[in-house]
Amino acid sequence: MAGRAVRRTRFAPSPTGFLHLGHAYAALVAARAADRGEFLLRIEDIDRDRCRPEYEAAILEDLAWLGLDWQRPVLRQSERMNAYRDALHRLAPLCYPCRCRRGDIRAALSAPQEGARHTADLAAGPDGLIYPGTCRHRDMADAAAGDVIRLDVARAFDALGTGDLRFRDEVVGPDRDQILTRDEFRDRIGDVILSRRGMGTSYHLAVVVDDAAQNITVVTRGRDLFDSTWIHVLLQRLLDLPTPLYHHHRLIRDHAGHRLAKRDDARAIRAFRKDGATPDDIRRAVGL
Template identity: 75%
Template sequence: MAGCAITRTRFAPSPTGLLHLGHAYSAILAHDLASPGQFLLRIEDIDRDRCRTEYEEAIQEDLAWLGLDWQRPILRQSGRMAAYRAALARLAPLTYPCRCRRGDIRAALSAPQEGALPAGPDGLIYPGTCRGRPLSDAGADDVIRLDVAGAFDALGIDQVAFRDAAILPGHDHVLTRDQFLAGIGDVILSRRGMGTSYHLAVVVDDAAQGVTLVSRGKDLFDSTPIHVLLQKLLNLPTPLYHHHRLIRDTAGMRLAKRDNARALRHYRETGAGPQDIRAMVGL
């Protein structure tokens, strides 16, 4: 685990919409878990087609209104492409270009079997159609995937493990090589038009910022073995994790940015205060 004298957490939203109650819970919790350490704000804006400056400004306004403060300067992923390219280059011997689209993957998984198709944290599990293609064959429309079996072989390990402070604290969560291959598969490290992926960027940035405790929703729990594997491949520290509960609506659905009725901006405009928000999310 990362051996740092202080606890350093981060809140890492994408500026693609207004913050809602679920974001408020995640940000406040990360802020409180850091105390008396350091709380960081990271803007995850690698998806340039969907990210907007006005949403980033709204994020900072809402967090300040909640009474949160963070270390400066703010890290923006859009300014970190050189670091992601360097990490991808280090992983090059274990990667391959893939031209398959979702329809191709679905078709490959559908025949000749019947029933539900295997899915993991990134959707349908890739069947390995392009595995073995050399990087020199990569085209502009290709993604770059990690050869997971090759990664385990290169590391000489048969499992990945991590600690979670919220789910079974004090015990390791373990995913074996076979479970990883069957339940996750060859993950994408560089997406079309982005030059990186969420998985690669978050691992590189957590290490660069010295994050010691990653606090995030349970919906990302299944992605954590991917991040631990990448940390091992890149010789980066593995932080402690805290996968918190999700804030849901009255129908039990996880809140989304399109649900403006629960946007923090709405509550601010209707007279709610920061303590009201804390009460609404159970803090």
Template identity: 70%
Template sequence: MAFGAVRRTRFAPSPTGPLHLGHAFAALTAARLADPGEFLLRIEDIDRSRCRPEWEAAIHEDLRWLGLDWPQPVMRQSDRLPAYRAALDRLAGMGLLYPCRCRRADIAAALSAPQEGMIGPDGPIYPGTCRGRAMEDAGPDDAIRLDVRRAFERLGFDRIGFHDEAVLPGQRHDLTAEDFIAGVGDVVLARRGMGTSYHLSVIVDDAAQGITLVTRGKDLFDSTYIHALLQALLDLPQPLYHHHRLIRDAAGKRLAKRDDARAIRSYREAGLTPAEVCGLVGL
């Protein structure tokens, strides 16, 4: 475990829309749990088709208004593609990757058979249609997937896990190799046109920044098993995790960036103070 007395946390939003109350809660939680350590801001902008400079500027403005501060310069994932490529090359050298030409419609058709079609943390469980393809056959329109069964065989592990200080603290959360294979499947590590994926970039960047406590919503709890597996394969330190509650609307639905009415800037323009916004999210 790579956590100690002094904590380093991060808030890593994507500049694809306005920050809302859920983001405010996540950022403030990360900053408070870092105290007296260090809180970092990271911009996750690998999806260049959706990211906008104006939303990135708004992220800085909203967080400053909430009273947060962080070291400069800010890490931006669009500047980190060589690091992600190096991680992919290392996994490919282990014989653990394969190119996948399947589109969503292809996967949906393959999963229409009885007892198929399970949904995991990375979406529908991939049926392995392209698993026999070699990386030498990879083309520009292919995604790159991890052969999960081979990954566990290489590690010699029968399970993978992590520790969470918010969910059953003191207890290790484990998932067996067979449950991972059946319930998660061969995850995408490089999406078409991106050169990476959330799962790969987040663990590479957390290690590069020396993050010791990863704070994020409980909706990403199951994804952490993927990150634990990748950390083990790439010999990266595993941080401690804190999966916090989600901020929901009156109907119990998790807030999304389309909820402009709950955007931080809307509350600012309405005259609320940062303390009052903290109160809205129970802080």
């Protein structure tokens, strides 16, 4: 492998349901993008209310049936809460506690002083409606048990001393940097949550910490997560972590053009297996 960086990838499902064709495609793309022996499996199980051991067992079984193999041991996010707490502590000077619920955010954005916008017209980011900053004045010392912790994006960019973020994507634009300015981040994404109620972390913080810990050099993910990648690049910069190469692949959709979700049990890999499908049938079904 002399002369180039090792391509080390991961597939990181949440055990909240059975894998479907979209998961199969994502796992196969990640495995194909890795050098031999550099494909990892990570179980993203920070949502303890929804994760189930039977779903994790099914994930391992379905991936093995597809012919995939991965390094051991498997990393489980539920076993890494100390690492996430340490990262959150480092970011605390740039954060604030927030008590707002989804209804509060929708009401604040729809209020007359915000322009009386119709709910359907409200801007949405990677995690829902873009937060209007209601609790931005609060200090971390005032954090209560029911609060989430948000990153103050303006303070974050000030801390970095930069006006934009950059990363390279080998699918979307392999010969040029993807660039997002500070103002674009504020308008498209806003103050993201770094610690959710009852979890002690969030998807965004955990995935950044774990990708660095596992030395992931190529992150493969669906194009629906493109804006989430900007959050991860910002956190990587703030935590002095490397920014990997990204590979935002196409999505697997149903006949109506909708992205597959775990609620689509009829398209679960296990259902195809029960009907006599082979791993090659699954590869053909997802265009591989």
